[in-house]
């Protein structure tokens with residue numbers, strides 16, 4: 095009988111660390127965050143409440159939400175030289191790479207960079223959440239030779255973020271749907287980017303470095319980059335039948351279809367995708383335009399039939415963002431902005447109870463050779 099391999103490709107099902115932040119309980123079909131099920135939370139809270147939950151370890155009351163909204167408005171000052179640096183980037187730079195550069199640059203402006211205490215880390219995490227929407231939107235405008243935009247402090251965190259991305263004050267429905275997407279993306283246990291951030295943090299490197307690594311990880315199409323790829327696919331054709339044919343052809347070519355499958359959910363539906371699908375239905379109803387909805391449903395049915403695979407969150411987030419008027423290049427940067435709260439919570443936890451990550455390998459190379 096062949097021996098069991100010691101290593102597991104892609105670390106599938108390997109328990110890498112202990113955490114009190116979140117857990118994907120696939121038996122109970124729950125995404126537990128600080129003991130609450132994310133799907134249930136979507137009925138009761140918005141993204142700002144999630145920030146409070148992850149950093150203060152409890153759900154906020156109304157006063158605390160108001161004061162957090164205010165804090166995020168008050169702390170959104172950005173060093174002017176950051177804009178100068180971003181302006182120098184070649185026009186072809188993807189906004190994810192601009193975001194990565196920006197995070198890296200911000201380290202130099204932090205006077206207490208090497209203080210990895212919970213207090214210092216939490217303080218800088220709040221600042222990052224306050225500034226990232228403006229940095230993300232304006233780096234896109236700078237790359238495209240467009241004038242930058244300033245925050246509208248009369249708006250809520252999510253409404254202002256969407257306003258920065260589109261240049262238009264959103265309707266209540268648009269604000270609610272965008273906020274919901276941020277909430278759904280906010281935290282998801284130990285995906286590649288979160289693991290990357292924790293591995294970097296485990297050397298006692300700073301939060302900016304850990305986040306910079308996480309942006310690079312999240313950019314990949316097998317991870318966060320999938321939402322942009324889904325939209326590009328949807329825009330190739332304009333009927334459900336043509337979309338089915340396009341996916342069939344890709345399957346025949348043994349290509350992966352972005353927006354389907356998930357390491358943890360595997361052949362089950364990502365529960366967040368159902369909530370995003372509902373948001374797409376609401377948006378389609380309100381606009382009287384269900385073209386993307388019908389195409390997505392056709393793709394979903396085909397993938398279940400042909401491969402037994404289900405959509406992940408990126409599949410339905412893509413048409414929702416497109417219908418909200420957000421440029422495609424900003425889809426993955428938005429995912430990163432919303433995930434920043436979860437990433438920072440993990441970096442804080444890693445620094446608080448640290449042990450260096452340093453695994454071993456199963457050597458498959460040439461055995462020892464005499465010279």
Ligand SMILES: CC(=O)SCCNC(=O)CCNC(=O)[C@H](O)C(C)(C)COP(=O)(O)OP(=O)(O)OC[C@H]1O[C@@H](n2cnc3c(N)ncnc32)[C@H](O)[C@@H]1OP(=O)(O)O
Pocket residue numbers: 104315316317318320349350351352353354355356357358401403406407408
């Ligand atoms: C919010 C997020 O970041 S969620 C992830 C977003 N990423 C995507 O949507 C990219 C598309 N999906 C994928 O590439 C994968 O499903 C992943 C990377 C998410 C998970 O991958 P893994 O757990 O490593 O599964 P793996 O890639 O080994 O696939 C297992 C089998 O399912 C197939 N499969 C998995 N996903 C897909 C897909 N999207 N399209 C077609 N086939 C797929 C594989 O071809 C493979 O088939 P085989 O056993 O016949 O070779």
Ligand SMILES: O=C([O-])CC(=O)C(=O)O
Pocket residue numbers: 279282284285286317356357358406407
């Ligand atoms: O959990 C993962 O592997 C990918 C991810 O970030 C998500 O699904 O939100």
